[in-house]
Amino acid sequence: KNQVEQSPQSLIILEGKNCTLQCNYTVSPFSNLRWYKQDTGRGPVSLTIMTFSENTKSNGRYTATLDADTKQSSLHITASQLSDSASYICVVSANFGNEKLTFGTGTRLTIIP
Amino acid sequence: EAQVTQNPRYLITVTGKKLTVTCSQNMNHEYMSWYRQDPGLGLRQIYYSMNVEVTDKGDVPEGYKVSRKEKRNFPLILESPSPNQTSLYFCASSLSNPGYSNQPQHFGDGTRLSIL
Numbered sequence: 001k002n003q004v005e006q007s008p009q010s011l012i013i014l015e016g017k018n019c020t021l022q023c024n025y026t027v028s029p030f031s032n033l034r035w036y037k038q039d040t041g042r043g044p045v046s047l048t049i050m051t052f053s054e055n056t057k058s059n060g061r062y063t064a065t066l067d068a069d070t071k072q073s074s075l076h077i078t079a080s081q082l083s084d085s086a087s088y089i090c091v092v093s094a095n096f097g098n099e100k101l102t103f104g105t106g107t108r109l110t111i112i113p
Numbered sequence: 114e115a116q117v118t119q120n121p122r123y124l125i126t127v128t129g130k131k132l133t134v135t136c137s138q139n140m141n142h143e144y145m146s147w148y149r150q151d152p153g154l155g156l157r158q159i160y161y162s163m164n165v166e167v168t169d170k171g172d173v174p175e176g177y178k179v180s181r182k183e184k185r186n187f188p189l190i191l192e193s194p195s196p197n198q199t200s201l202y203f204c205a206s207s208l209s210n211p212g213y214s215n216q217p218q219h220f221g222d223g224t225r226l227s228i229l
Contacts, residue, residue, distance in 0.1 A: 004155065031213050043117070043203050043220030044156075051215065089155070093212045100212055103155030 002027040004092050004104035012110045017080055021107045023073040023090030031095035035064050035075050038087045038106070047075070047088075077109075085111045115140045119204050119221035126194060127229050134189045134224045136204030144207045145187040146171070146218070147179065149200040156203065162187055163210065194228045201225050 004025045013019050025033070032051050036044035048057045048064040050073070056065050061078045077084055087106040094100045117138045126132055138145065146161040148171075158171030162181040176198055178190040187206075191198060202225075205218040 032211075032215060034211075034217075041222070043205075043222045044218075045220070046217035049215050049217060091156075095213045101158065103157070105153060105155045 002092070002094055002100070002102045004090055004102045006088075006090050006104040006107050008107060009105075010108040010110070012112060013080055015080060015082055015111050015113050019077050019080060019109065021075045021077075021088050021090075021109070023075070023092075023104055025071050025073070025090070025092045025102070027071075027092040027094045027102050029095050030068060030071075031093040033064075033066055033073050033093070034091040035062070035073075036089040036091060038089055040086070044089055080111045082111050082113060085109060115219065117204055117206050117219050117221040119202075119224050121224060122222065123225045125227040125229065128195055129193050132191050132194060132226075134191075134202060134204075134226070136187045136189065136221060137185050138187075138204075138206040138219070139185065140206060140208075140219065141184065142206035142208050142219075143184070144210050144216075145181065146205045147177070147187070147189050148203045148205065149173065150203060150223075151200050159189070159202075191226075194226075196228050199226060199228045 007022045034049045035047040038044040050066045063076045066073045089106045090104040120135045143164045147159040148156040150156050157173045160179040162168045204221045207218045208216040
């Protein structure tokens with residue numbers, strides 16, 4: 001069964017610190033991996049999309065890495081800001097010929113001043 | 114501004130009373146999808162549409178209907194809502210199937226449904 005597991009479930013860090021969120025998946029055959037940011041009361045917003053051949057992608061202070069061999073991805077946030085407080089969702093796509101996205105349950109990140 | 118608009122944002126209703134949640138996108142996207150989000154579970158797909166008049170079941174389609182008569186609109190219909198359909202619902206659109214393309218999905222801001 002295709003699964004996406006994220007860790008930690010929740011994380012609290014001080015403003016200005018860095019943090020790394022983890023995503024492990026068992027989805028196969030792999031097509032792409034996405035990271036989304038979901039603010040409270042809002043829909044998810046795309047941060048990065050990576051295919052099999054990409055092992056790193058950045059979007060401002062957000063950097064995602066992908067190791068397709070170990071089926072692991074991480075999202076690194078640099079110099080965190082209060083506005084980074086949100087849930088971060090990892091989504092993996094399996095290529096069955098139609099859409100098959102498997103969503104993780106997310107990591108709830110809280111930045112405190 | 115490019116956006117996906119859902120209405121209503123909040124709804125409390127009773128078991129069995131038919132309801133429709135509308136979804137509209139202004140980006141000329143071919144692909145649209147409905148998800149539900151429940152505590153402790155990831156987003157789960159209800160239905161999706163590859164293009165006008167083309168719809169298909171996702172992972173949890175029971176109790177729901179959809180239609181795609183125009184490219185921009187993709188309403189979600191609950192013919193006879195039940196309490197287990199109490200959830201947070203999201204509509205999403207993308208230029209093409211995100212399953213095997215690198216196109217980002219754009220999500221609406223959600224509709225919180227409570228079925229009593």
